[in-house]
Amino acid sequence: xxxxxxxxxxxxxxxxxxxxxxxxxxxxxxxxxxxxxxxxxxxxxxxxxxxxxxxxxxxxxxxxxxxxxxxxxxxxxxxxxxxxxxxxxxxxxxxxxxxxxxxxxxxxxxxxxxxxxxxxxxxxxxxxxxxxxxxxxxxxxxxxxxxxxxxxxxxxxxxxxxxxxxxxxxxxxxxxxxxxxxxxxxxxxxxxxxxxxxxxxxxxxxxxxxxxxxxxxxxxxxxxxxxxxxxxxxxxxxxxxxxxxxxxxxxxxxxxxxxxxxx
Numbered sequence: 001x002x003x004x005x006x007x008x009x010x011x012x013x014x015x016x017x018x019x020x021x022x023x024x025x026x027x028x029x030x031x032x033x034x035x036x037x038x039x040x041x042x043x044x045x046x047x048x049x050x051x052x053x054x055x056x057x058x059x060x061x062x063x064x065x066x067x068x069x070x071x072x073x074x075x076x077x078x079x080x081x082x083x084x085x086x087x088x089x090x091x092x093x094x095x096x097x098x099x100x101x102x103x104x105x106x107x108x109x110x111x112x113x114x115x116x117x118x119x120x121x122x123x124x125x126x127x128x129x130x131x132x133x134x135x136x137x138x139x140x141x142x143x144x145x146x147x148x149x150x151x152x153x154x155x156x157x158x159x160x161x162x163x164x165x166x167x168x169x170x171x172x173x174x175x176x177x178x179x180x181x182x183x184x185x186x187x188x189x190x191x192x193x194x195x196x197x198x199x200x201x202x203x204x205x206x207x208x209x210x211x212x213x214x215x216x217x218x219x220x221x222x223x224x225x226x227x228x229x230x231x232x233x234x235x236x237x238x239x240x241x242x243x244x245x246x247x248x249x250x251x252x253x254x255x256x257x258x259x260x261x262x263x
Contacts, residue, residue, distance in 0.1 A: 002058065002059055002106060002114065003058070004114060004127075004129065006058060007055075007058065007104070007106075007114060007116065008116060008125070008127060010051070010054045010055065010058065010104075011051075011102060011104050011116045011118045011125075012118055012125065013050070013054075014047045014050055014051050014054075014086070014102045014104075014118060015101075015102050015118030015119070015120040015125075016120060017043070017046055017047055017050055018043045018046075018047050018086070018087060018093070018100075018102055018118075018120070019120040019121060021041075021042060021043040021046065022043065022093060022096065022100075022121060023093075023094065023095070023096035024096035024097065024098065024121055025121075029041055029042060029043070029094060030042045031090075031094050039090050039091060039094060040068070040090065041087070041090060041093065041094055043086070043087055043093065044067070044068050044086045044087045044090060045068060045086075046086075047086035047087060047102060048066055048067075048068035048069060048084065048086040051066075051082075051084055051086065051102075051104065052064060052066065052069065052084075055082045055084075055104070059080065059082070059106070061078070061079075061080060062078060062080040062081055062082050062106065063075030063076075063077075063078035063080065063081035063082070063226070064081065064082050064084070065081055065082070065083050065084070065198065065199060065226065065230060066082075066083075066084040066085070066086065066199060067084070067085050067086065067197065067199045067200075068086050071230070073228065075226060076226065076228060078226075079108060079109065080106060080107065080108050080113075081106075081107050081225075081226050082104065082105070082106060082107075083104070083105040083106070083107050083112070083198055083199050083202040083203070083225060083226075084103065084104050084105075084199055085102070085103040085176070085199040085200055086102060087100055087101075087102065088100060088101050088102070088103045088117075088174040088175065088176045088177075088199075088200060089101060089172060089173035089174030089175075089176075089177065090173075091173045092172060092173035092174065093173075097121075097172075097173065098119075098121040098122050098172070099171070099172025099173040099174050099177060100119070100121065100172070100173065100174050100177075101117040101118060101119040101124075101126075101174050101176050101177050102117065102118040102119075103115075103116075103117055103174075103176045103199065103200075103202065103203045103204065104116045104117075104118075104203060105202035105203040105206060105225075107202060107225045107226050110224045110225050110226055110227075111130070111225065112128075112130065112202050112203065112205065112206035112225065113129070113130045113206075114127075114128070114129055114130070114206070115127065115128045115202065115203030115204065115205075115206035115207050116128075116203055117176055117177065117180060117203055117204060117207065119174075119177060122177075123137075124136055124137060125137055126141075126180050126183075126203075126204075126207050127207070128183075128203075128206045128207040128209075128210040128211075129210070130206065130210065131210075132210070133210050133211070134183055134206070134207045134208075134210035134211040136180075136184060141183045141184050141185075141207070141210075141211035142185060142211060142212060143182055143183050143184075143185060143208060143211040143212035143213035143239065143240075144182055144185045144187065144188040144213065144238070144239035145185075145212075145239055145240075145241070146188040146238075146239040146241065146242055147239075147241045147242070148242065149165075149166075149189070149242045149245040149246060149249065150165040150166070151165065151166065151167055152166050152167065152188035152189045152238070152239075152242060153166075153167050153168075153169045153186070153187045153188045153189070154166045154167065154168060154169065154187060154188070154189050154190070154191075155168075155169050155170060155171040155172065155178045155181055155187050155190060156168050156169075156171050157171055162249075163249075166189070169181075169186070169187055175190075175192065175196070175200050175201060175204070175235070176200065176201065176203060176204035177204070178190045178204075179201060179204035179205060179207070179208050179215075179235070179237045180204050180207050180208060182208050182211075182213045182237045182238060182239070183207045183208040183209075183210070183211030183212075183213055183237075184211070188238060188239050188242065189236075189237075189238040189239070189242065189246055190235070190236070190237045190238070191218065191234065191235070191236045191237075191238070191246060191250060192218070192234050192235050192236075193218055193233075193234050193250065193253050193254055194233075194234065195231050195232070195233055196231065196232060196233075196234070196235060197230055197231055198225050198226070198227070198230040198231070198232070199230070201223070201232075201235050202225055204237075205223060205235065205237065208237045212240070213237050213238060213239065213240065214236075214237070214238055214239070214240040214243035215235070215236070215237045216235075216236050216243070216247070217232045217233060217234050217235060217236070218233050218234025218235065218236060218247075218250055218254040219233070219234070219247070219251075219254055220236070220243070220244075220247040223235065233254070234250075234254060236250070
């Protein structure tokens with residue numbers, strides 16, 4: 001089995017590399033757009049390069065899937081893969097805000113085994129091990145146990161009229177951190193209606209699930225990882241008792257496959 005302490009140490013160092021380049025720490029950052037609306041910065045590349053080297057040495061047999069590396073479909077033949085988002089929440093990172101994290105997951109047979117989020121600007125390290133629980137800064141996490149959808153806490157900047165029975169709470173740009181908030185009982189529901197990538201949510205969904213949250217795609221289906229097309233339509237992470245109600249509320253919007261909105 002992989003050395004979880006070594007993995008945590010590598011991810012923490014990746015977080016330090018990112019933090020040293022973060023404008024919030026005074027760095028004059030170089031950033032650009034990979035394509036319209038898709039920002040990237042020098043920290044993304046530096047962290048990706050570091051993690052690819054270190055994680056490759058830690059587990060040479062594992063494949064690799066990262067936001068900042070060209071996809072090699074040879075990963076599909078591997079029983080294990082590293083799933084990495086070097087900077088999840090790049091917009092907050094570039095703006096000097098704290099809502100970003102380095103996300104690392106180890107996936108086996110389509111399911112995350114280990115997940116770590118390093119969020120040094122928030123002094124947070126999140127970790128989960130499949131079947132063994134989830135922690136933030138070493139403290140066990142217990143997910144939201146809310147029973148009613150109405151009034152549920154949702155990290156968002158705004159709510160459409162149909163969802164104004166929900167309660168807005170602070171929203172980090174990182175989807176991984178928003179999902180982790182459900183695991184920490186700081187939010188009751190996170191739901192997206194857009195095509196997203198495995199690396200955005202691999203570590204965070206394991207953290208939420210191991211803390212006791214319900215996790216699925218926008219249709220209520222199980223999330224699979226290390227697919228040929230590494231996308232899924234939407235993600236829902238919430239208190240278990242409101243999952244059915246959340247999926248039912250989203251059903252019409254999800255069926256149109258045109259959602260570009262976060263709840």
